[in-house]
Amino acid sequence: MRILLAEDDRNLNASLKDQLEQKGYDVDACFDGEDTLYYARQPIYDLILLDRMLPSIDGTAILKKLRKEHNSVPIIFITALGELTDRVRGLDLGADDYLVKPFAFEELLARIRCVSRRPGRLEQNQKLSFGDLVWDMGENRLHGPAGQCSLSKKEGTLLEIFLRNPGQILSRPILLSRVWGMEFEVEEGNLDNYIHFLRRRLKAVGSHASIMTARGVGYRLTESEQ
Secondary structure (H helix, E strand, C coil): CEEEEECCCHHHHHHHHHHHHHCCCEEEEECCHHHHHHHHCCCCCCEEEEECCCCCCCHHHHHHHHHHCCCCCCEEEEECCCCHHHHHHHHHCCCCEEEECCCCHHHHHHHHHHHHHCCCCCCCCCEEEECCEEEECCCCEEEECCEEEECCHHHHHHHHHHHHCCCCCEEHHHHHHHHHCCCCCCCHHHHHHHHHHHHHHHHHCCCCEEEEEECCCEEEEEECCC
């Protein structure tokens, strides 16, 4: 699961990011509203932890914009505004949960698990499919007409975003940030290498799914005619 963490308190941000990553989550961190809104609009996150009081654009405005755009990514407000009217307004605007600071990290984990279990939410052990292709994330197995194989972590992460957005052209920056994270400087050739690896995996399991190149833009997952 990839989480976007929006918190302007750098110490709290760093602490939460470290603890979440120790629990196996992939976490990208933002410290102001403009960056948060930009990254939240990318189709790469399973959950957003959103501080209500962010610089440049506050969390409430971000939530309203995302829901108006029909962005349904789960959002948990993390905020010091704990009055009943604050909680009710946040939930009414479309937040999936509301956690008041200070909070225990164990409670945050419980809230994340709860939101992930709700109908329509993707869970880590779910199977994703496209055409004749099935990716079992829990078992780390890729299934196709000619057999099955396992994938490396980065291969699996890259395939997952394609399976969640079939037919859509995914830009190189989106794929790079999804697989390697926003904070890492990665040579773009690495993405091309992993696209090559995935294409070989698809061929190995006999799938008619293919990853097509959109020149100068990125890649998209399609299904070739049988």
